Each structure stands twice: as C-alpha cells, then as structure tokens.
Amino acid sequence: MSGDLPVRKQRWLVAGMAGFILALSALHQIVPLSYIQLHNFMQHLYFLPIVVAGVVFGWRASLWCTAAVGLTQAPHIAVAWSAEPVYAMDLLLEGPVFCIAGMVAGLLADRERQYRASLEMTKRKLEQVYLELQQNVERLKKAERLSAAGQLSAGLAHEIRNPLASICGAAGILKRGNATGESVVDCLSIIDVEAQRLNRLLTSFLQFARPRPPKMQPMEVEPMIDSVLALADHAHRAPGVVVLKEIGAALPEIEGDPEQLKQVVLNLVINAIQATPEAGAVRVGAALEGECLRVTVRDEGVGIPEADLPRIFEPFFTTKDDGTGLGLAVSARIVEQHGGRLSAHPNEGRGMTFRLDLPLRRSVAA
Ligand SMILES: Nc1ncnc2c1ncn2[C@@H]1O[C@H](COP(=O)(O)OP(=O)(O)O)[C@@H](O)[C@H]1O
Ligand SMILES: [Mg+2]
Numbered sequence: 001m002s003g004d005l006p007v008r009k010q011r012w013l014v015a016g017m018a019g020f021i022l023a024l025s026a027l028h029q030i031v032p033l034s035y036i037q038l039h040n041f042m043q044h045l046y047f048l049p050i051v052v053a054g055v056v057f058g059w060r061a062s063l064w065c066t067a068a069v070g071l072t073q074a075p076h077i078a079v080a081w082s083a084e085p086v087y088a089m090d091l092l093l094e095g096p097v098f099c100i101a102g103m104v105a106g107l108l109a110d111r112e113r114q115y116r117a118s119l120e121m122t123k124r125k126l127e128q129v130y131l132e133l134q135q136n137v138e139r140l141k142k143a144e145r146l147s148a149a150g151q152l153s154a155g156l157a158h159e160i161r162n163p164l165a166s167i168c169g170a171a172g173i174l175k176r177g178n179a180t181g182e183s184v185v186d187c188l189s190i191i192d193v194e195a196q197r198l199n200r201l202l203t204s205f206l207q208f209a210r211p212r213p214p215k216m217q218p219m220e221v222e223p224m225i226d227s228v229l230a231l232a233d234h235a236h237r238a239p240g241v242v243v244l245k246e247i248g249a250a251l252p253e254i255e256g257d258p259e260q261l262k263q264v265v266l267n268l269v270i271n272a273i274q275a276t277p278e279a280g281a282v283r284v285g286a287a288l289e290g291e292c293l294r295v296t297v298r299d300e301g302v303g304i305p306e307a308d309l310p311r312i313f314e315p316f317f318t319t320k321d322d323g324t325g326l327g328l329a330v331s332a333r334i335v336e337q338h339g340g341r342l343s344a345h346p347n348e349g350r351g352m353t354f355r356l357d358l359p360l361r362r363s364v365a366a
Contacts, residue, residue, distance in 0.1 A: 005056065013056060017049040017065070025072035033083050043091060046073075050098045054106025062102030070095055155316030159201055159324070163194035170194075197322060204326035208315060211330070214257035214337050218361055221251050221286050221293060224258050228265045229284065235270055240279025243269060247286050254293050255361045260334045264342070267327040268297040268354045274320065275301030275352065292340070295356040303351055304344065312344060 005013070024042050031038055046069050054062035073091065080088040170187035173179050179187065225245060232243050265284065272282040280300035287294055304312060311317045313332045318325030328342075335342040340358040347353055 010056070013052070017052065018068070020049055021046070021065075021069055021072055025076065028073065028076040033080060036084060036087060039080075039087065040090075043094065046095075047098050047101070050102035051105050054102035054104075055109045057106075058110050059103040059106030062099055062106050065102065066095055066099035069098075155325075156201075156205060159316060160198065163197050163201075166194045167191050201324045201326075204324045204330060207330050208326050208333065211333050211337065214260050214334065216255050216257060216338075218253045219256050219258045219261075220253055221261075221295065221358075222247055224262050225265060225284055225286060225295070228262055228269055231266055232269045232273065232282075235273050237273045238277055238279070241273055241276045241282065242280075243273070243282045243284065245285075246283050249288070251286055251293060252288065253361050254358050256338050256358060257334075261338070261358070264331040264334050264356060265295060265297065267331045268356070271327060272297050272299035272301060272352070272354075275299055275303075277302065280351070289357065292357040292359055295358070296353055297356075298347065298353040299351040300347075300349075301351045303346055306346075309344060309346075313342075 024045055027042055028039060031042075033039065050062050050065045050069065053065040073095075077088050077091050080091065167190070170190040174184065174187050225247070229243055229245060269282060269284060276282065276299055282300075283296075283298045285296045285298070287296075308317075308319070313328050314325075315329040316325040317328075332342045335356060335358070338358055340356065343355045343357075345353045345355060
C-alpha cells in the first residue's frame with residue numbers, strides 16, 4: 001500500500017515514529033504528574049504518528065500504531081489512575097478516537113492510491129495500444145509502397161517496350177539503307193514521335209516515383225485556374241470544344257503549392273478535353289464547400305465505363321493510344337500530399353466531373 005515511498009525511507013519513517021512514541025512515553029514517566037497541562041499536551045502529540053501511519057501505510061497501520069501507543073502508555077495510565085482519575089480516563093478514551101481518525105485518513109489515502117494506480121494502468125494500456133496502432137500503420141504503408149513499386153516497374157517495362165520496338169524497327173530499316181525517300185521520312189517521324197512519347201512517359205514516371213514534397217504557401221485559387229485555362233488554350237481539341245471558368249463568390253485563400261496544383265488542374269482539363277470528341281463544354285469551377293475549397297472540372301465527354309472507374313487512379317491505366325496513364329496517379333498523389341482528396345463522379349447526363357477538395361488555410365478554417 002505504501003507504494004509511493006522507497007523502502008529505505010519507509011524504514012526510516014517507522015524508526016522515527018517508534019522513537020517519537022518511546023520518547024513521549026519516557027517524558028510521561030519523567031515529568032511529574034503535577035504538570036498536568038504538559039502531560040495533556042504530550043498526550044495529544046500521539047495523534048501525529050497514528051495519522052501518519054494510516055496515510056503512509058494504510059488504515060491497518062493506524063491500528064498497530066494505536067496498539068503500540070497503548071502499550072507504551074500503559075505504565076503511565078496505571079500511575080495516573082489513582083492520582084488523576086479524570087486525566088487517566090481521558091487518556092483511555094482518546095486512544096480509540098485517534099485510532100479512528102488515523103484509520104479514516106488511511107482509508108482515504110488508500111482510495112486515492114488505488115485511483116492513481118488504475119489511472120496509471122489505463123495510461124500504460126493506452127500507450128501500448130497507440131504503439132501497436134502506429135506499428136500497424138507503418139506496416140501497411142510499407143506494404144502499400146512495395147506493391148506500388150512492383151506495379152510500377154511491371155507497368156513501366158510494358159510501356160517502354162512498345163515505343164522501343166517501333167524505334168528499333170524504324171532504325172533497322174534506315175540502317176539497311178535501301179529505303180525510299182518517303183519511307184525515310186516516315187521512319188524518322190516514327191523515331192521522333194516514339195522518342196517524344198518515351199520522354200513524356202519518363203517525365204511523368206519520375207514525378208510519380210520521386211514526387212517532390214509540396215512547397216506550401218498561402219495561395220489564391222482563381223489566378224491558378226486562369227493560368228491553367230491559358231495553357232489549355234493551346235491543347236489539341238475537337239472543333240466546338242470550349243473551356244469555361246465558373247467561379248461565383250470571392251474565394252478564401254488556401255495553403256498549397258501553386259505549381260503542383262496547377263499541374264493537377266491542367267491534367268484534369270486536358271483529360272476532359274481529350275474525352276470530348278465533338279462539340280461540348282469543359283467547365284472549371286471553384287466554390288467553398290464546408291471546410292474545403294472544391295475545384296471541379298466537368299465535361300460533356302464520353303464518360304468512364306463503370307468497370308474502369310476504380311482503376312483510373314492506378315499508374316499506367318490508360319485507354320488512349322498515346323496515353324501514359326500517369327496523369328491521374330500523379331495528380332492524386334499531389335492532392336494527397338496537400339491533405340486533400342481527388343475523386344471522379346459520372347454526370348447525370350453526359351461526361352464526368354472530377355472533384356478536387358483542398359483544405360482551407362488553418363487560420364481561415366478556424
Ligand atoms: N474526363 C475524363 N473523361 C473520360 N475518361 C477519363 C477522363 N479523365 C480520365 N479518364 C480516363 O482515365 C484514364 C487515365 O487518365 P490519366 O491518368 O490522365 O492517363 P492518360 O491521360 O495518360 O490516359 C484515361 O486514359 C481515360 O480513360
Ligand atoms: Mg491524362
């Protein structure tokens with residue numbers, strides 16, 4: 001019960017209390033009974049060791065201490081019995097009162113100790129659970145990284161093989177030296193196109209495999225969307241495909257990396273343009289949505305078959321002949337690093353809406 005004090009200190013305390021009780025009893029013997037006030041005062045000092053015993057060692061210790069006090073006082077009580085009967089009676093009656101006070105103090109201290117011990121136990125259990133949870137999360141992250149790495153290398157090998165085969169074929173024809181003027185031009189253009197494709201693939205792949213951490217800063221979303229629209233102006237598109245901006249009220253600032261977020265929205269807009277084979281609008285919107293700023297890219301294109309939807313964010317998933325299948329994977333990764341979410345939603349009518357939810361700046365959200 002006396003778990004708070006080290007054993008050495010407990011021993012010293014017991015010795016001190018015993019010495020105190022013995023000294024008081026000796027004084028009772030030495031001081032003549034005529035100094036009755038002094039005896040009375042000394043008598044009340046017994047209260048101290050009895051209560052200390054209860055508080056430090058538990059309520060039972062008060063009982064033992066009272067018994068010890070009673071024993072050492074017995075000779076004094078016997079002497080006082082005939083000379084000062086009222087005083088002697090006081091001595092007898094005060095013993096149990098001190099004892100009860102000591103036991104109550106001991107019980108309260110015990111209760112507090114138990115409460116503290118159970119708190120300590122709960123804290124230790126919580127720490128253990130937290131540690132296990134953390135280890136599990138680390139394990140999961142590692143497993144996910146490994147499977148992504150495996151997926152990536154398999155996908156990359158596959159993606160490189162086709163353009164490489166075309167380049168080798170074209171180079172082989174040129175090397176034989178018997179190609180006509182027209183086929184020389186064809187071969188060179190095959191080499192050019194496929195080399196560019198490999199270059200694009202590698203650039204996106206590196207962005208995916210070695211993403212740089214975002215340089216977070218307070219930023220406005222509307223100018224970022226404006227510069228995406230200016231870039232998208234140069235993208236190849238079917239006749240009658242227009243890109244529109246739809247922003248209503250003034251938007252709060254967010255915390256983000258403007259360059260990376262521009263890349264994400266540009267990816268979405270280009271995908272939307274490519275998915276619109278005939279006239280239609282691509283609408284880029286932004287609005288406050290609870291704790292987030294939501295950027296939407298909505299098109300009236302061919303849409304995504306339900307079976308493909310779960311796969312579009314996988315690296316190398318593409319339905320385009322010259323696609324890398326890395327645009328959405330890179331974008332999702334960037335958005336995740338911003339603490340946001342990128343999601344795809346089929347429209348009621350035609351086409352898709354991509355939603356980019358970005359957390360507001362902490363100060364603004366508060
Ligand atoms: N707005 C869209 N409408 C229809 N399909 C889309 C849209 N955006 C993406 N997709 C589908 O998701 C696939 C993966 O896109 P992405 O990762 O950008 O790679 P890529 O554009 O190189 O194919 C696309 O090939 C396409 O099938
Ligand atoms: Mg794309």
